[in-house]
Amino acid sequence: MAPTAFILVPGSFSPPLFFHKVSEQLRNKGHQVIETSLPTCVQDRETRPVPTLCDDVAMLGETIKEWADKGYDVVLGMNSYGGFPGSESVKGYSKTERAQNGLKGGVVGLAYLASFLPDIGESVASLLGESMPDQLKNPQSDFMELSKEGGGKWILNCLPEKDADYYMSKIGYHSRQSYLDSVSYSGWHTIPTWCLIPRDDYGVPPAVQKRMYERAAKQNRSLKLVEADGDHVPMLSNPDTVVSILLEAAGKA
Secondary structure, three states, X not given: OOOEEEEEEOOOOOOHHHHHHHHHHHHHOOOEEEEOOOOOEEOOOOOOOOXXXXXXXXXXXXXXXXXXXXXXXXXXXXXXXXXXXXXXXXXXXXXXXXXXXXXXOEEEEEEEEOOOOOOOOOOHHHHHHHHOOHXXXXXXXXXXXXXXXXXXXXXXXXXXXXXXXXXXXXXXXXXXXXXXXXXXXXXXXXXXXXXXXXXXXXXXXXXXXXXXXXXXXXXXOOOXXXXXXXXXXXXXXXXXXXXXXXXXXXXXX
């Protein structure tokens, strides 16, 4: 059986640190874990040129190719906005497609963790509709900001306040343009896919996630749904469930 590499994709504003509880468990089981840092999440809002969804997709595609070329089965774990670049980055990299071209390794599973589940031509802005943040409707900067003081009550509401404050102190700014960019490919159409919907998610309400899942399931009936406790960052609020899903996606449950 091929070894597995888990490529973990954070949401907007979010550092790779948000996956540390999950990464530790997976590494303790002997797996390769790659915590990615999205180009669209920056520490300096004067960063130029302004990174776009395409930059995130390119970075993830290069990472997938690197590990697939080494013969690894690859599983992507994507949180929130991470579902956008993650969905597109797998184009041409599924294990099935690579095998048809005489190549080893490839993507065997996708795990959307409190994540958007975009279809071709969709953007964060188009899926949010009237729920778009004011920073998108009335831009004051090329980069959006999430309040480090109050944001924890919105995305880390299942954590003790002290822990939420610590993690919120690590967030960055996020490219406004990336919310307007649309995906040109959605890997969940053909690659085995799992969707985790946390019951206490205030960031992307469970009902919204459920609608995206049900829409996708009509096109790919093999999609698997898991509803569990947790908030918008289940990697921190319910890491055991996230690990279980990732291992199942890898065929190692």
